[in-house]
Amino acid sequence: MPVNLNVPAAESLFVVDGLEMGYAMAQIRKPNRKDVLVVRVAEGSSVAGVFTKNRFCAAPVQICQANLKAGKGIRALVVNTGCANAGTGERGLADARATTAKVAELLGVQAEQILVFSTGVILENLPMDRLLLGINQAVAGLGKANWLDAATAIMTTDTLPKASSSKLKVGTGEITITGVSKGAGMIRPNMATMLGYLATDATIAQPVLEKWTTAIADASFNRITIDGDTSTNDSFVVIATGKSMAVNIQTGNEPEAAAVLEAMKVESIKLAQAIVRDGEGATKFITVKVEQAGTEEEALKVAYAIGHSPLVKTAFFASDPNLGRILAAVGYAGIEDLDQTKIQLYLGDVYVAQNGGRHPDYREEQGQAVMNDAEITVRVQLGRGIASTTVWTTDFSHEYVTINADYRS
Amino acid sequence: MPVNLNVPAAESLFVVDGLEMGYAMAQIRKPNRKDVLVVRVAEGSSVAGVFTKNRFCAAPVQICQANLKAGKGIRALVVNTGCANAGTGERGLADARATTAKVAELLGVQAEQILVFSTGVILENLPMDRLLLGINQAVAGLGKANWLDAATAIMTTDTLPKASSSKLKVGTGEITITGVSKGAGMIRPNMATMLGYLATDATIAQPVLEKWTTAIADASFNRITIDGDTSTNDSFVVIATGKSMAVNIQTGNEPEAAAVLEAMKVESIKLAQAIVRDGEGATKFITVKVEQAGTEEEALKVAYAIGHSPLVKTAFFASDPNLGRILAAVGYAGIEDLDQTKIQLYLGDVYVAQNGGRHPDYREEQGQAVMNDAEITVRVQLGRGIASTTVWTTDFSHEYVTINADYRS
Numbered sequence: 146m147p148v149n150l151n152v153p154a155a156e157s158l159f160v161v162d163g164l165e166m167g168y169a170m171a172q173i174r175k176p177n178r179k180d181v182l183v184v185r186v187a188e189g190s191s192v193a194g195v196f197t198k199n200r201f202c203a204a205p206v207q208i209c210q211a212n213l214k215a216g217k218g219i220r221a222l223v224v225n226t227g228c229a230n231a232g233t234g235e236r237g238l239a240d241a242r243a244t245t246a247k248v249a250e251l252l253g254v255q256a257e258q259i260l261v262f263s264t265g266v267i268l269e270n271l272p273m274d275r276l277l278l279g280i281n282q283a284v285a286g287l288g289k290a291n292w293l294d295a296a297t298a299i300m301t302t303d304t305l306p307k308a309s310s311s312k313l314k315v316g317t318g319e320i321t322i323t324g325v326s327k328g329a330g331m332i333r334p335n336m337a338t339m340l341g342y343l344a345t346d347a348t349i350a351q352p353v354l355e356k357w358t359t360a361i362a363d364a365s366f367n368r369i370t371i372d373g374d375t376s377t378n379d380s381f382v383v384i385a386t387g388k389s390m391a392v393n394i395q396t397g398n399e400p401e402a403a404a405v406l407e408a409m410k411v412e413s414i415k416l417a418q419a420i421v422r423d424g425e426g427a428t429k430f431i432t433v434k435v436e437q438a439g440t441e442e443e444a445l446k447v448a449y450a451i452g453h454s455p456l457v458k459t460a461f462f463a464s465d466p467n468l469g470r471i472l473a474a475v476g477y478a479g480i481e482d483l484d485q486t487k488i489q490l491y492l493g494d495v496y497v498a499q500n501g502g503r504h505p506d507y508r509e510e511q512g513q514a515v516m517n518d519a520e521i522t523v524r525v526q527l528g529r530g531i532a533s534t535t536v537w538t539t540d541f542s543h544e545y546v547t548i549n550a551d552y553r554s
Numbered sequence: 555m556p557v558n559l560n561v562p563a564a565e566s567l568f569v570v571d572g573l574e575m576g577y578a579m580a581q582i583r584k585p586n587r588k589d590v591l592v593v594r595v596a597e598g599s600s601v602a603g604v605f606t607k608n609r610f611c612a613a614p615v616q617i618c619q620a621n622l623k624a625g626k627g628i629r630a631l632v633v634n635t636g637c638a639n640a641g642t643g644e645r646g647l648a649d650a651r652a653t654t655a656k657v658a659e660l661l662g663v664q665a666e667q668i669l670v671f672s673t674g675v676i677l678e679n680l681p682m683d684r685l686l687l688g689i690n691q692a693v694a695g696l697g698k699a700n701w702l703d704a705a706t707a708i709m710t711t712d713t714l715p716k717a718s719s720s721k722l723k724v725g726t727g728e729i730t731i732t733g734v735s736k737g738a739g740m741i742r743p744n745m746a747t748m749l750g751y752l753a754t755d756a757t758i759a760q761p762v763l764e765k766w767t768t769a770i771a772d773a774s775f776n777r778i779t780i781d782g783d784t785s786t787n788d789s790f791v792v793i794a795t796g797k798s799m800a801v802n803i804q805t806g807n808e809p810e811a812a813a814v815l816e817a818m819k820v821e822s823i824k825l826a827q828a829i830v831r832d833g834e835g836a837t838k839f840i841t842v843k844v845e846q847a848g849t850e851e852e853a854l855k856v857a858y859a860i861g862h863s864p865l866v867k868t869a870f871f872a873s874d875p876n877l878g879r880i881l882a883a884v885g886y887a888g889i890e891d892l893d894q895t896k897i898q899l900y901l902g903d904v905y906v907a908q909n910g911g912r913h914p915d916y917r918e919e920q921g922q923a924v925m926n927d928a929e930i931t932v933r934v935q936l937g938r939g940i941a942s943t944t945v946w947t948t949d950f951s952h953e954y955v956t957i958n959a960d961y962r963s
Contacts, residue, residue: 200885200892201910232878232907233911463677471642477607480609500639543956546951549868549872
């Protein structure tokens with residue numbers, strides 16, 4: 146059961162002018178599910194992406210990076226689920242190239258203008274015959290974007306499609322920002338078995354969009370973690386079609402730029418949080434705030450130590466205010482000269498540990514009351530400086546084990 | 555159910571001359587269980603220890619480190635379970651000191667000659683009244699060492715007492731090596747909620763024993779991981795009572811030294827592996843070997859990435875040869891310039907991935923056959939150099955979640 150997350154209403158997901166979409170049920174792994182998505186991108190769009198830092202990155206990730214670097218202008222995205230095309234060596238690269246070539250041929254553009262994405266089981270080859278048939282079908286059906294279908298077509302172990310959309314009055318008119326994402330395990334920063342796509346009709350020059358994409362990812366998809374596993378295929382792509390001239394961002398210094406960037410971050414945070422809310426087996430949505438760190442890197446170390454600790458996560462699952470486990474995670478986060486006597490810990494608004502010890506006024510019932518909520522904020526102050534960060538994560542439940550013990554069956 | 559681990563036979567655990575033990579049921583947390591252990595150490599013994607690197611290290615760890623440094627000669631150990639006396643600030647330190655003072659008073663030695671250990675729930679204060687009564691009782695009962703009772707008295711979520719013992723013919727006679735350990739979650743190197751005690755009647759000079767203790771820990775307790783959580787209280791202590799003069803090791807360069815050190819390592823590896831075999835919810839015993847690394851540190855990074863991955867561990871639980879998850883873990887282990895095309899992966903004797911891709915001859919049935927075993931070896935070759943390491947870990951089961959969601963209840 147996802148935590149406070151529902152299927153978005155189709156009408157709440159605004160069309161982004163300049164994109165067309167088509168789908169197929171290609172039976173990549175399982176029958177009767179949308180598993181191939183093609184998105185046609187209008188000529189002249191800016192497109193930027195950030196990708197997994199996993200050194201075992203999948204073939205499609207390598208092709209995406211090469212094609213973005215080629216700089217010929219991206220004209221389409223193709224996504225399949227069911228098979229990650231990772232750990233597939235030379236054949237995997239050839240398969241990913243064949244996929245882009247097929248889409249390019251059907252759309253009358255070059256293979257280097259296609260981005261390709263795969264998600265699913267690792268170490269298995271793509272069923273190319275079925276995938277290419279599916280691409281034929283998806284391209285034949287290209288039409289007005291239906292973002293809910295797009296969100297559905299990229300799902301793997303997700304229980305719900307994830308999409309978010311908004312309109313922003315800015316400049317001389319209004320722009321639209323819409324995106325989709327998928328999780329749901331193997332989620333941690335840089336990045337996760339996570340696909341995220343954000344599109345806007347705003348006009349944003351390519352170099353600005355590239356810079357912004359990193360900033361947006363760092364504020365959203367790079368701040369979530371389910372299980373600490375970084376996938377081979379994680380990709381986040383931002384498209385600015387330029388069909389709206391309400392704003393024309395060429396340098397990033399325009400007066401409207403900050404508002405546009407902020408709005409794009411807000412939607413991306415919603416998409417990233419949706420992945421956590423639908424994290425495998427999640428029963429809680431946990432916000433970990435680390436404050437008074439010496440550097441942001443330090444704050445992140447502590448936040449992830451807490452967010453990844455199986456002991457902390459099982460305590461959240463049990464709604465057990467076993468807060469010592471949080472302090473233990475702070476202690477092993479890797480800050481060599483951490484002074485435990487300067488650490489404050491809050492659970493929600495409850496002051497739990499003061500200067501490294503149990504707060505004398507803290508009563509277990511107070512911690513229990515916070516723990517009973519489905520959304521919980523843990524706040525740690527390190528007493529070392531002024532840097533801070535926020536990371537979102539889930540608890541660790543029986544359901545997580547069930548899902549991941551059964552995923553391939 | 556522990557993996558291939560049984561209660562050791564009491565008669566298989568040889569007495570180490572120079573040690574006396576006493577126990578109590580002090581009701582530190584729960585009634586009717588041995589939860590206080592006192593070990594009297596003969597005058598003139600060498601005693602060395604290594605402790606958790608967690609910056610939130612518990613009060614008793616701080617006192618142990620100070621007392622070992624004081625160098626007055628350790629004359630007793632006192633251990634309680636049920637409460638870790640961690641995250642307890644100044645009061646925790648005062649409680650740990652009061653504990654050593656009590657034992658010292660009863661034994662007629664100085665407080666700085668006592669080592670104190672606690673394990674259990676964090677962020678709660680010790681019930682000093684019950685603990686001190688328990689110490690009275692344990693000291694009153696001091697007598698010939700019963701190692702099985704000792705192993706039982708230090709258990710927390712362990713399902714079985716863990717002890718190991720051997721005799722070694724060496725030098726002019728025979729020496730005895732006996733030890734006990736406890737797990738069972740929050741186990742990862744440097745170190746775990748892990749207590750380990752190894753004793754020998756051999757004569758080993760203090761400076762040599764200190765050096766050896768680190769080497770022994772690095773070969774055993776620092777090579778195991780259950781869940782990646784490093785505890786606040788981990789301690790490994792080695793005692794050489796010097797009651798046997800079969801060997802007299804003063805420099806470590808004596809001809810018999812290597813055999814003695816090796817025998818101590820062997821027992822410690824058994825004690826460490828016993829913790830893994832009885833890891834919380836363990837159904838498999840996994841050996842992760844990383845070979846052809848550039849440095850041992852690199853090898854360890856990869857071994858722990860595999861050993862800590864919840865996705866890998868749940869696949870082991872399911873006996874699912876989902877080997878791509880292992881490759882993904884290799885990829886995110888943090889080796890920046892890792893070349894995936896040089897990686898070989900073996901599951902048991904089965905060659906699974908060749909040069910980063912699925913081996914053309916690999917058939918799923920072969921992987922499945924290995925996965926069905928209770929003891930599984932994963933071997934990864936990185937193609938970068940000649941360093942290697944071995945780490946032992948477990949799978950991740952429903953039972954793990956149950957145990958840790960219920961631990962405090």
